[in-house]
Amino acid sequence: MSMQRVMFVCKKNSARSQMAEGFARSLGQGKIEVTSSGIEASQVRPEAIAAMKAVGLDITEQYSKPLSDFEAGDFDVVISLCGCGVNLPPAWVTRAVFEDWQLEDPAEKPEIFPQVRDEIQRRVTQLLASLSVNT
Numbered sequence: 001m002s003m004q005r006v007m008f009v010c011k012k013n014s015a016r017s018q019m020a021e022g023f024a025r026s027l028g029q030g031k032i033e034v035t036s037s038g039i040e041a042s043q044v045r046p047e048a049i050a051a052m053k054a055v056g057l058d059i060t061e062q063y064s065k066p067l068s069d070f071e072a073g074d075f076d077v078v079i080s081l082c083g084c085g086v087n088l089p090p091a092w093v094t095r096a097v098f099e100d101w102q103l104e105d106p107a108e109k110p111e112i113f114p115q116v117r118d119e120i121q122r123r124v125t126q127l128l129a130s131l132s133v134n135t
Contacts, residue, residue, distance in 0.1 A: 003031065003032055003033050004031075004032045004033070004076045004077055004131050005032070005033045005034075005074060005075045005076050005077070006024060006028075006032050006033065006034045006035075006075065006076070006077040006078075006079070006127075006131075007034075007035055007036065007037065007070065007075040007077070007078045007079070007092075008020040008021050008024070008034070008035075008036040008037075008079050008081060009036065009037050009038065009039070009067055009078065009079070009080050009081070009084065009088065009092070010036070010038055010039075010080070010081045010082045010084060011038055011039050011040070011082050011084055011105075012038045012039075012040055012041070012042040012064065012107075013036055013037050013038025013041055013042065013044075013064040013065060013066075014038070014042045014043060014044055014045045014048065014064055014107065015044075015045045015047070015048040015105070015106055015107055015113075015116075016048075016081040016082060016103055016105070016106070016116065016120060017036035017037070017038065017081050017082075018036055018044050018045075018048050018059055018062050018064075019048055019051065019052055019059070019116070019117050019120045020036060020079065020081060020120050020123075020124055021034055021035060021036035021059070021062060022052050022057045022059040022062065023057070023120060023121050023124040023125075024124050024127075024128070026057055027124060027125060027128055028128050031128075032128070032131065035065070035070070036062070036065070037064075037065045037066060037067040037069065037070060038064060038065070038066060038067060039066075039067055039084055039087060039088075040066060041064040041065055041066040042064050043064055044059065044062055044063060044064055045107060047106065047107075047110050047113045048106075048113065048117075050113075051106075051113040051114055051116075051117045052117065054114070054117075055117065055121070067088070067092070072089070072091035072092045072094075072095060073091070075095055076095060076096050076097065077095060077096065077097040077098075077127070077131065078092050078093065078095045078097070078098045078099075079098075079099050079100075079101060079127065080098075080099070080100040080101065080102075081101050081102075081103050081120070082101075082102065082103065082105060083100060083102040084100075085098070085100035097130075097131075099127075101123055103116055103119060103120065104116060
């Protein structure tokens with residue numbers, strides 16, 4: 001059986017989707033293929049890197065990528081983290097698994113980075129369990 005391919009997508013691929021990618025890479029290592037992207041690419045926020053470092057995960061090698069660099073058909077699971085699902089091309093929201101988590105944007109309130117990070121970790125853990133990926 002081939003590995004499930006997971007795409008985390010957000011507006012700018014700078015914080016929430018990057019943290020989700022980091023958790024999924026760590027928790028699903030060797031069991032899923034994972035990447036993240038944004039409706040538009042930007043830069044990984046230093047606060048996201050710091051928040052992940054605080055829980056022992058290094059995402060400094062991750063970088064922001066535009067969704068347009070990818071094909072929807074290459075992914076089994078698509079997770080929107082910002083409520084941007086309504087802005088995604090239809091092919092992305094009709095994958096086998098599509099969820100729109102609608103998490104608050106920590107870029108607007110940097111003090112909430114730890115809470116958003118912890119919520120992302122909880123949801124990624126649940127997602128992996130639902131995909132039968134033993135973490």
